[in-house]
Amino acid sequence: MQLQEDSLSTTFAALADPTRRAILARLTRGPATVTELAAPFAISGPAVSKHLRVLENARLIARGREAQWRPCHLEAAPLREVADWTAQYRRFWEKSFDRLDTYLKELQAKRREPVGKEKGHARARKQR
Amino acid sequence: MQLQEDSLSTTFAALADPTRRAILARLTRGPATVTELAAPFAISGPAVSKHLRVLENARLIARGREAQWRPCHLEAAPLREVADWTAQYRRFWEKSFDRLDTYLKELQAKRREPVGKEKGHARARKQR
Numbered sequence: 001m002q003l004q005e006d007s008l009s010t011t012f013a014a015l016a017d018p019t020r021r022a023i024l025a026r027l028t029r030g031p032a033t034v035t036e037l038a039a040p041f042a043i044s045g046p047a048v049s050k051h052l053r054v055l056e057n058a059r060l061i062a063r064g065r066e067a068q069w070r071p072c073h074l075e076a077a078p079l080r081e082v083a084d085w086t087a088q089y090r091r092f093w094e095k096s097f098d099r100l101d102t103y104l105k106e107l108q109a110k111r112r113e114p115v116g117k118e119k120g121h122a123r124a125r126k127q128r
Numbered sequence: 129m130q131l132q133e134d135s136l137s138t139t140f141a142a143l144a145d146p147t148r149r150a151i152l153a154r155l156t157r158g159p160a161t162v163t164e165l166a167a168p169f170a171i172s173g174p175a176v177s178k179h180l181r182v183l184e185n186a187r188l189i190a191r192g193r194e195a196q197w198r199p200c201h202l203e204a205a206p207l208r209e210v211a212d213w214t215a216q217y218r219r220f221w222e223k224s225f226d227r228l229d230t231y232l233k234e235l236q237a238k239r240r241e242p243v244g245k246e247k248g249h250a251r252a253r254k255q256r
Contacts, residue, residue: 013141027218086210089204
């Protein structure tokens with residue numbers, strides 16, 4: 001089973017960079033030009049343009065037609081695909097948090113035990 | 129603002145590959161050895177091991193201590209982080225689907241209009 005490049009992989013790869021995620025976060029406040037998007041980052045204009053091409057290729061942003069400014073805006077549809085994919089795993093992370101919760105409750109219960117039981121307590125811990 | 133490599137970027141990078149996502153999907157059915165995980169793929173054992181290292185580094189899987197088998201199991205906690213990050217954008221993809229829905233409803237309504245109105249209809253479209 002050889003799997004090919006797919007839209008979900010392209011989306012995940014585009015999101016695997018904090019600058020690109022910061023650009024998306026900025027665009028939630030409305031469209032912005034390349035200059036506006038570059039302003040908060042200590043990177044060059046061409047570096048920002050490269051990030052924008054990655055986001056555009058992943059259809060996470062789209063750019064206006066105005067030759068001079070070409071403002072970018074957010075296109076959130078691929079993120080819905082990410083949310084749908086991730087939701088399949090919800091029961092697994094909930095399970096792991098439940099286990100942590102049970103463990104912490106056990107720990108609290110043991111702390112409330114009288115001091116005389118301390119030795120048995122230490123032994124129980126060692127057996128884990 | 130120079131941003132450094134972070135756990136969310138590591139998670140997204142690990143998920144940006146269909147074979148690695150298929151491995152995670154397999155692990156939802158329970159722990160598995162490298163041989164079991166490699167079986168459905170037309171790739172070598174070492175290639176699977178490399179994918180497993182990426183997933184392990186992203187803390188999406190963990191491996192048992194048994195020297196011979198070292199079965200892998202799913203660790204879903206980083207996917208919760210992905211879900212939380214993605215949820216911030218929900219209103220944006222809902223908005224874009226609402227727009228599509230409105231557009232489709234308008235289109236349907238226009239189709240139901242009598243043929244005589246066609247000219248005015250074409251003009252209205254041009255004004256957009």
